[in-house]
Amino acid sequence: MSRVITVAITGMNALPESPGPGLAVARCLREQYGDRVRIIGLGYDALDPGLYLSEFCDASHLIAYPLHGSEVLLERLSLIHQADPIDVLIPCLDAELPLMVLLAPRLSAIGIRTFLPTAEQLTRRAKDQLPELCELAEVHCPELRALTHPNFFHTCHNEGWHYPMVVKGVFYDAKVVYNAEEATTAFYKVAAEWGLPVLAQRFVAGEEYNLTAVGDGAGKLLGEVMMKKRALTSKGKAWAGISTLDENLSAAAGRLVAALNWRGPLEVEVMRDAQGEYHLIEINPRFPAWIYLSQGVGRNLPALLLELALGHPVHEFPTSVAGTFFVRYALETIVPLSTFEHLMMAGTLDFNK
Amino acid sequence: MNGQAVEFPKQALLTRLALSDSGFVFDPVTGNSFTVNTSGLSILRLLQKTEDWTDIIATLQAEFEVSYSVAERDVLEFATALRSAFK
Structure with a gap:
């Protein structure tokens, strides 16, 4: 990138039992581009830790919760964009994706690029739609029932x-x-x-595996990285994990992405049964919180997404590496009261001013 | 062994294992890892090359200077442990 690109990233919440992916996405971009990227952290709560970490975020802003609707969100993003122009927006939370997808054309019109799925793609990978998708992609899927x-x-x-x-x-x-x-x-x-609805899903005995990648919007799976959780939080999230490499899982994810023509980041969650067959549990329409592992195996997927959003040509990644281990930890960051006050009252922080 | 074949996990599964001199064993497909002792490591290395248990026992006898029956017992026990690890 020849000039500094400003990237706004959501999902800066980081509770240890279920962290958002935003901070890990920011970390990937910082390691890839250094000072050639200006990172804006977007959070819904003044206690989202990522908003205070100046090593990853150059500035931070509070935005409105999705329940306030698309117009309120667009108004807030437009205001931020006027003060601090955003080149690319990377949403990282499931609940905000429908709004972001809806707003993508209007964001584009004011100069904010995204690389997101269409509303139809988003719907077709919804949890209650998975059996139909899996039939098309020839991937096993446990039966689901939507309940009210x-x-x-x-x-x-x-x-x-x-x-x-x-x-x-x-x-x-x-x-x-x-x-x-x-x-x-x-x-x-x-x-x-x-x-509502609440979903009931048949239980599949086996071990859970996760795959993250980017869909190019034309049916191709790019840069897949696979992982097995080795330690869990109380919410079942990865506290430690290890990269794996299985052509069968890669092929199954490739068929799902092709069936959807998926555009944007995704996480595929599967169970591997005793016979080695994979059963699709979920497709999340965003990067996972463990996305920093992609940098660890030489496949920096947030950087790939940024290049795609900017319309740049993308290069082939080296073969992924199995056996790259990660383990998380929690640490405290010290925040001056004035900084906390400023985020609470003005809804914004700029660490470079 | 009275002519009975020793049942090991499939060789395709065993050949994909990454074996470290320390005895640390990693399966790149499942992400699982376990540790083996010196004789277990030798058996695994042999299993990655051959499925012939008589060859394996003969090699173990020579490598560890043990009797046929001791080598045979080790192979049988290890086969059971491996089957359990890859259930």
């Missing part, structure tokens, strides 16, 4: 469903339940947090 009432959990055996099964929210959250009582409790908890 927990009665199903008491009568499910009549329909051939047995415990354990998985109760999931449309956007986040998944709990393995072993009886109707546990399932009902999980149903209400998920419904209260993420709304």
